[in-house]
Amino acid sequence: MHLYTAQAPNPSRVNIFLAEKNIVIPSTSLNVMEGDTRSADFQKKNSLCEVPVLELDDGTYLTESIAICRYLEHLYPESPLMGATPLAQARVEMWNRRMEQQIFSAVGNIGLHTIPFFADKVEQIPEYAKSMKSLLEKKWVWLDGELADGRTYVCDDAFSVVDITGMAALFVCEFIGIDIPDNLTHVQRWVSAVRADHKWG
Ligand SMILES: N[C@@H](CCC(=O)N[C@@H](CS)C(=O)NCC(=O)O)C(=O)O
Incomplete structure (x- = not known):
């Protein structure tokens, strides 16, 4: 390989x-x-x-x-990151799609429509990037509500590929200078956990 x-x-x-x-x-x-x-x-x-x-x-x-x-x-099934049981696998799939579609896609579209390197990949539309920025703000609020039960990791409180997808979104946020509001304390708790306890690629 x-x-x-x-x-x-x-x-x-x-x-x-x-x-x-x-x-x-x-x-x-x-x-x-x-x-x-x-x-x-x-x-x-x-x-x-x-x-x-x-x-x-x-x-x-x-x-x-x-x-x-x-x-x-x-x-390499040891230390599963995509769920160990049929239900856990389906839950990870569900949450990974949510993380991709609700958060990562908005973040990615902001990058695609603002970073000059991508100008020949997509027709860059600044208004679209702006609309994605305001959508993303709402999506972070949504995620904050989901994490309000106190869990550290997004899917069933176990570190998984869902958190890794979220980390990729954070990677783009850092690159393009998007901050997650401090008042979203539950999302901030998740950010601190993935930053502190997990290796960054
Ligand atoms: N859907 C693909 C997306 C892969 C992708 O967008 N890769 C980017 C880096 S994050 C890339 O290679 N871009 C090259 C380019 O745009 O020229 C995946 O999940 O792996």
Whole structure:
């Protein structure tokens, strides 16, 4: 196996996942902002020119962070990060989709529509970025309400890939200078926990 990765939000999801399980696999780190993923050679690995990509020994390429995590979870089931029982797996799936669709997608769209590097990837619309910023504020409030029961981690109070997806969103927030309001004490508790107790990719 060989992992093509980078210091960027989605590759970090896989990097954190591996670190949490104490797994090391051979990897190549690309520089997204230098356009490393946009070469003709890399496009043969992923037609979308994005990392992460996991190359298997038979030459199969797996893309999409969560698909790679799913495969790694099967290979290395110890310290499960995607749920240990059918119900826990479904709960993680539910919460991961929520974290992706409600939080990470808004954060990602702000990045896509404001960072000059992405100007040739999407037609950048500043008003859309603005609308995503105000949507994100509401989504943090929503998450704060969900965490108001005092749990530390988002899904069933056990650290999982859901928190890792959230960490990727925090990674983008830091990069583009978006703060989470201090008064959202439950979200702040979660941020402190993932920062203090978990490795960053
Ligand atoms: N849906 C994909 C998204 C992958 C993705 O967007 N990767 C970004 C880095 S965070 C990338 O490689 N971008 C390269 C580019 O835009 O040129 C996943 O979950 O892995």
